[in-house]
Amino acid sequence: MSKIPVIEIFGPTIQGEGMVIGRKTMFVRTAGCDYRCAWCDSAFTWDGSEKDNIRLLTPSEVFQELKLLGSHNFNHVTISGGNPALIGKPMMELIKIFHEHDIRVGLETQGSRWQEWFTLVDDLTISPKPPSSGMKTDFDVLDRIIENLDENRMSLKVVVFNDEDFDYSRMVHKRYPSIDFYVSVGNKDPYETGDISSRLLNSLDWLWSKVIEDPEMNNVRALPQLHALVWANKRGV
Ligand SMILES: C[S@@+](CC[C@H](N)C(=O)[O-])C[C@H]1O[C@@H](n2cnc3c(N)ncnc32)[C@H](O)[C@@H]1O
Ligand SMILES: Nc1nc2[nH]cc(C(=O)O)c2c(=O)[nH]1
Numbered sequence: 001m002s003k004i005p006v007i008e009i010f011g012p013t014i015q016g017e018g019m020v021i022g023r024k025t026m027f028v029r030t031a032g033c034d035y036r037c038a039w040c041d042s043a044f045t046w047d048g049s050e051k052d053n054i055r056l057l058t059p060s061e062v063f064q065e066l067k068l069l070g071s072h073n074f075n076h077v078t079i080s081g082g083n084p085a086l087i088g089k090p091m092m093e094l095i096k097i098f099h100e101h102d103i104r105v106g107l108e109t110q111g112s113r114w115q116e117w118f119t120l121v122d123d124l125t126i127s128p129k130p131p132s133s134g135m136k137t138d139f140d141v142l143d144r145i146i147e148n149l150d151e152n153r154m155s156l157k158v159v160v161f162n163d164e165d166f167d168y169s170r171m172v173h174k175r176y177p178s179i180d181f182y183v184s185v186g187n188k189d190p191y192e193t194g195d196i197s198s199r200l201l202n203s204l205d206w207l208w209s210k211v212i213e214d215p216e217m218n219n220v221r222a223l224p225q226l227h228a229l230v231w232a233n234k235r236g237v
C-alpha cells in the first residue's frame with residue numbers, strides 16, 4: 001500500500017511526554033493498532049468509533065496538510081497512532097520528505113513490530129505496555145527492535161498506574177539498562193471532561209514517591225503527560 005491511513009493531523013502543539021517533552025511539534029496520528037490497551041487514550045484510532053475519519057493519504061499529501069496547518073511554525077513532527085509500525089514503505093517516503101525540508105521526526109510506538117524506517121527516526125519512543133493495559137509484551141520482538149536501533153536516538157517509556165506496573169517498569173529498565181528510561185503517569189480516565197490536573201498531580205506524587213524510594217530506579221525520569229496537565233483531555237493537542 002502506498003498510502004498512509006491517517007485519523008488526525010494537528011499542531012503546532014507541545015510534545016507532552018517522554019524524551020521530547022516540551023518541544024514544539026506537529027502530530028500525524030495513524031489509524032489501527034495491534035493492541036487494545038484497557039486505558040488507551042486514543043482508542044478512537046482502533047475501536048471503529050471514528051472509522052469515517054480515516055483517510056488514506058500519500059506521503060506528500062500528509063506533508064502538504066502539515067504545511068497548510070503549521071506553515072513555517074514547526075520543524076519537528078511526531079508520528080503516533082494507533083501503531084504507526086503497522087505501516088511500511090510509505091512511512092519511509094514520508095520521513096524522507098520531512099528530512100529534505102529539515103524537519104526532525106519523532107515516533108511513538110509500543111515495540112510490538114519492527115520497520116526498516118525506524119532507523120531514520122530522530123527521536124524514537126518505545127512504550128512497552130504494563131500489566132494494567134491487559135497486553136502482553138513479546139520480549140523477543142522488543143529485544144530485536146532495540147538491538148537494531150541507535151541508543152542515542154531512542155528511549156523507553158512505560159506508563160504506570162499501580163504497583164504491579166511499577167514492578168514491570170523496573171524489570172524493563174533492568175533488561176535494557178543503557179537506554180534512556182521514562183516512567184509516565186497513567187491517566188485513569190482519558191475521556192473525563194473538566195479539570196483533571198489535581199487528579200494527575202496526585203498520581204504523579206505517588207509515582208515520584210515510588211521512584212524516590214527505589215534504589216533500582218536511580219537513573220529514570222518520572223513525568224506526567226504535560227499536555228494533559230495543561231489542557232486536560234482535550235482532543236487534537
Ligand atoms: C496513544 S499511544 C500511540 C502510540 C503507540 N501505540 C504506543 O502506545 O506507544 C501514545 C502514548 O500514549 C500513552 N498512553 C495511552 N493511554 C494513556 C493513558 N491513559 N495514560 C497515560 N498514557 C497513555 C501510550 O502508552 C503511549 O506512550
Ligand atoms: N501534546 C501531546 N503530546 C503527546 N505525546 C504523545 C502523544 C500521543 O498521543 O502519542 C501526545 C499527544 O497526543 N499530544
Ligand code: SF4
Binds near residue numbers: 035081
Ligand atoms: S498500543 Fe498505544 S494506541 Fe494501541 S491500544 Fe495501546 S496505547 Fe492505544
Ligand SMILES: [Mg+2]
Binds near residue numbers: 042
Ligand atoms: Mg496522546
